Amino acid sequence: MTVPSFQPLQGMSDLASPEVHLWQEVEEAARRLLALYQVEEVRTPILEPTGLFVRSLGEGTDVVQKEMYTFEDRGGRSVSLRPEGTAGVIRYLAGLGPEAAGARLYYLGPMFRAERPQAGRRRQFHQLGVELIGPPGPAQDVEAIALQQHLLNAWGLKAARIEINSRGLPAEQAAVSEGLRKALEPHEPRLCDDCRRRLKANVLRVLDCKQEGCRAVAETLPAVTDFMGADSRAYLDEVRRLLDLLELPAVINPRLVRGLDYYQHTIWEIRHPALGAQDALAGGGRYRIEWEGAAIEGVGFAAGLERIVTAVQHDRPASAESARGKPATWIVSQGAKALEQNLVLAQLLRQRGIACGLALDGRSVKAQMRAANRSGAAFAVIRGELEMEKGLFVLKSMKDGAQEELELPALVERLLRASRAEGT
RNA sequence: GUGGAUGUAGCUCAGUUGGCAGAGCACCAGGUUGUGGCCCUGGGAGUCGCGGGUUCAAAUCCCGUCAUCCACCCCA
Numbered sequence: 001m002t003v004p005s006f007q008p009l010q011g012m013s014d015l016a017s018p019e020v021h022l023w024q025e026v027e028e029a030a031r032r033l034l035a036l037y038q039v040e041e042v043r044t045p046i047l048e049p050t051g052l053f054v055r056s057l058g059e060g061t062d063v064v065q066k067e068m069y070t071f072e073d074r075g076g077r078s079v080s081l082r083p084e085g086t087a088g089v090i091r092y093l094a095g096l097g098p099e100a101a102g103a104r105l106y107y108l109g110p111m112f113r114a115e116r117p118q119a120g121r122r123r124q125f126h127q128l129g130v131e132l133i134g135p136p137g138p139a140q141d142v143e144a145i146a147l148q149q150h151l152l153n154a155w156g157l158k159a160a161r162i163e164i165n166s167r168g169l170p171a172e173q174a175a176v177s178e179g180l181r182k183a184l185e186p187h188e189p190r191l192c193d194d195c196r197r198r199l200k201a202n203v204l205r206v207l208d209c210k211q212e213g214c215r216a217v218a219e220t221l222p223a224v225t226d227f228m229g230a231d232s233r234a235y236l237d238e239v240r241r242l243l244d245l246l247e248l249p250a251v252i253n254p255r256l257v258r259g260l261d262y263y264q265h266t267i268w269e270i271r272h273p274a275l276g277a278q279d280a281l282a283g284g285g286r287y288r289i290e291w292e293g294a295a296i297e298g299v300g301f302a303a304g305l306e307r308i309v310t311a312v313q314h315d316r317p318a319s320a321e322s323a324r325g326k327p328a329t330w331i332v333s334q335g336a337k338a339l340e341q342n343l344v345l346a347q348l349l350r351q352r353g354i355a356c357g358l359a360l361d362g363r364s365v366k367a368q369m370r371a372a373n374r375s376g377a378a379f380a381v382i383r384g385e386l387e388m389e390k391g392l393f394v395l396k397s398m399k400d401g402a403q404e405e406l407e408l409p410a411l412v413e414r415l416l417r418a419s420r421a422e423g424t
Numbered sequence: 425g426u427g428g429a430u431g432u433a434g435c436u437c438a439g440u441u442g443g444c445a446g447a448g449c450a451c452c453a454g455g456u457u458g459u460g461g462c463c464c465u466g467g468g469a470g471u472c473g474c475g476g477g478u479u480c481a482a483a484u485c486c487c488g489u490c491a492u493c494c495a496c497c498c499c500a
Contacts, residue, residue, distance in 0.1 A: 384458060398460070
């Protein structure tokens, strides 16, 4: 094998045809839908001051501690590739001041985390994120969940399920942790080593441990909402009522937890059975982020596009074979003179909106026909010395082999009609 | 950061106790000097991931390294 001098870095790769067509479908479906929900795109920088992420994610988080691509720029400033999308959006919103109230934004692009790659986890990965800004309220949370469900439908992900829970208020966190810790204590001998550590460090994480013993214990625990106040429980009840009103197929999972500290009230996650260990397609929740004296409140979610695409391939395998990129027409030339004239023909057809391809290397007609067949073209236009003398074009249907001689206007008309019928 | 598996032709993979580098598919050409798919014939193509070691001899054994896949921590 020819060893390339440079290959992509670990966990990063080129994304090309045919897979890239599926990505384009997924992205375009999302953009169409987001427009229906009046959510506007925002494109924030991929490279940011390191402090932006440290402040918004928290100094002690794993992402900040060991997963960021951080280096010094030429001026000696510490900069980082963005490991997630919310921080940049929050910075943007904070800059808007009062105008930020009610903002509805989405972002779509690459994120970077220096983790060990595995199924559904890359060092450069891509997220679609949505942020609906506004004060706490079940209605807005449910609107975000409705949008999330609508996206799943648009992508054709039938096997995906939204699970919902509440994280309560920051003031209730201590009571929740303490309550869980007490409930877990009698079971400590049955927990795995990691969970005994989590008991002290991050007791919520015991709830989604993958070890069978720990799961069995988790089943017996009270719901986290049992440790919250009446207001938080009522909030979740109201969310549930509105979900029913909209007939959204989300289910309450009393053991669902999410990592980031800024979440409060409604949180959710979407899992897909075909994904392996990293089975979360997307996750979101209501948040409140303190930012330079002001507080940004809203509800949002982020979807991992690599995982979405994998799930789409699983749920509808046929879509991997996209028709996009296939020319409707392939132009075959015989002789140098014809090749030159066919270059002119190709330009004319393309200006009329007809996708076409042609070989420029003067290969045999047979070879050009093989290329036409391989390209998936519906028609071949054949032109050589004979046709040029007569001022005609041979139009051949690749499907049944039938061919006829046409003048230019008729040829264009036929190809236009065919490409409209295909809806391309 | 930790653990396991795997790197041989463009792709999928064989390769026995260490003894000349292989197949299928794909590609190119011919069979049809201007016509695709099916069929037949032929052809090109690999520093066996990379570097070192053992050996008369290494794709094969040993060490290192890079990458891929999978899992852990954590997370989309």
